[in-house]
Amino acid sequence: MRISKGWFIGLTIFFVLMILVGLIPMDGSTNITLSLVFLLAQIGITVWYLVGRTRPAPYRPSPLWKCPRCQAILIKGSPELASLLGPEKIVGTATCTSCGATFPQSMVYSGIYDVPTDQALLAETTRTASDSDIRRRAVEKLTDQTLLAEIAKTGQDKYICARAVEKLTDQTLLAEIAKTASDSYIRRRAVARLTDQSFDSDIRRRAARLTAQTVLADIAKTASDSDIRRRAVEGLPDQTLLAEIAKTDRDSEVRRQAVARLTDQTILVEIAETDRDSEVRRQAVARLTDQTILAKIAKTAKTASDSYIRRRAVARLTDQTVLADVAKTASDSEVRREAVERLTEVRREAVERLTDQTVLAEIAKTGQDKYICARAVERLTDQTVLAEIAKTDQEGSVRGQAVVRLTDQTVLAEIAKTDLNSYVRSNAVVRLTDQTVLAEIAKIDRDSEVRKQAVEKLTNQTVLAEIARTDHDSKVRGEAAKRLTDQTLLAEIAKTGQEGKEEQQWQSVTMANHTGGDR
DSSP: OOOOHHHHHHHHHHHHHHHHHHHSOBTTBOOHHHHHHHHHHHHHHHHHHHHHHHSOOOOOOOSEEEOTTTOOEEEOSOTTHHHHHOGGGOOSEEEOTTTOOEEEHHHHHHTTTBOOOOHHHHHHHHHHOSSHHHHHHHHHHOOOHHHHHHHHHHOSOHHHHHHHHHHOOOHHHHHHHHHHOSSHHHHHHHHHHHTOOOOSSHHHHHHHHHHHHHHHHHHHHHOSOHHHHHHHHHTOOOHHHHHHHHHHOSOHHHHHHHHTTOOOHHHHHHHHHHOSOHHHHHHHHHHOOOHHHHHHHHHOOSSGGGHHHHHHHHHHOOOHHHHHHHHHHOSOHHHHHHHHHHHHHHHHHHHHHOOOHHHHHHHHHHOSOHHHHHHHHHTOOOHHHHHHHHHHOSOHHHHHHHHHHOOOHHHHHHHHHHOSOHHHHHHHHHHOOOHHHHHHHHHHOSOHHHHHHHHHHOOOHHHHHHHHHHOSOHHHHHHHHHHOOOHHHHHHHHHHHHHHHHHHHHHHHHHHHHHHHHO
C-alpha cells in the first residue's frame, strides 16, 4: 500500500511538532522519551513513503482486449474484477463476438490480451472495432485534434464522424472538414461548429472569431457544395463579402441568404433590379427601407413578371406623400390599387397613434374615409367638437360614434328627436337619462326599435301604461307592460285587453255569418 504525498507532508509536520514539544523544558525537565518516539515514527513514515515511490504503480487493467485469433477489439464485462479478486480467481470463458473463438476469463483478465488506451490506438479502435458501442466509447475518450479530424473526414460510421466533429475546436481543421469531408452532413456539422465555439477568455474568443470569419469567408466563396456555402454565409457579418456573394454566387439560394444579411441600400436596390432570380429580387425588396428607392421600384417595371416585386415595394412604403404619388403615377393598375390600399392602411395606423385633439377633430370633420373619421372620433374627448360632429357630419356611422362619446343631455335629446338616422337616434337614447324626453321619444319616434329602447329606460308608470295600451307595435307594448309595477294600471290594461279580444272575436263571428248568408 502506498502513502500519498499529501499524507506524508501532513504526518511529517505533525511529528516534527511533537518532537519539538518533547524538547521544550516543562517543570524544569524535558521529555526526551516523547521526542525519541516521534523521531522514530518520522523515520518510519519517511522510509514507507520512499519505498512506495520506488515501486511501480499497480497495474490498471484496460477495459478493452484484442482477440488473438481475429484481432477484433472487444470490451471486458467487468475490468475491475481483476483488481478486486485477482485474474486467477475469475472463472468461465470469454467469447469473441467477431470470430466466435473462446478463451479462459482468467487469461482475458490477466492483461495479456489488453489493448492500451493511448490516443492512436483509440483512433484505430473507432475505425476497426466491430462493435459500435466500442467505437463510440473510443471516440469519447479521444482528445487529439488531428486524429479527430482524420476520423471526421474518412470514417464510415456517420455517428462517430459527427461526434468527432463536435469534439473539435481547431478552426483550421474544422474548415478543412467543411470543404473536403466525403459526407455532406459532416461538412454541414463542421460549418456549424465554426460559428458555435466556447472559449475561456475574451482574447481567445475574439481571436477564434476572427479565425472563424476568415475560414467561413473562404468556404462561402470556394466550397463546391451550395448547401455548405449557404450555411457559411449564415455566419458572415462582413457586408462587402456578403455583397460580392449576393451578386456573383451561381446558386440562387446562396445569393438569397447573402441578401437576407445585407443592409446596404444601394447594393440591395441593384440586386432588386438586376438579379435573374425572382426570389432573390423579392428578398432584396424586403430588406429595403429607403422610401424613394421603394417608390422607384414600385413605379418602374421592366417585365410583367416583376408585378409581385412592385407590389412588395408598395407594401414596404410608409410615407403618405410617396404612396399618394405611386397611386397616381404607377404604370401598373395593380400597383396603383395596392398603393391606394396601403395609403389607407398607413393613414389608419397613423390615426391610431394620434392624441392631438385639434388634429383628430380636423380628421373627423374633413376626412374622406369613414373608418378613419370614426376612429378619430373615438379618440376625441372635446364635447363641443363631438356635439358638432354628431349634429352635422354627413356619415351616419361617424355621427353615431360621436353620440356614443357625448355626455351633454340637451345635445343628446336634440339628436334623439331630430336625427334622420335611426342608428344615431338609438345611440342617443342609450345615453339619455331625462324621463320627459324619453317619454316623448317612446311615444312619437317612427322607429319601433328606438321607441322600445326608450321604453326600456322609462320608470313613469302612467306613461308606460299609456304605451302598453296604445303603441301599434306589439314588442313595444310588451316591453312597456313588462316594466309596469302598478297593480291598478296592470288590472286596467288586462281588462282593456280582454274587452278588445272579445270584440275582435265578435267581429270575426259576424263577418263569418255575413259571408255565409251571401252564399
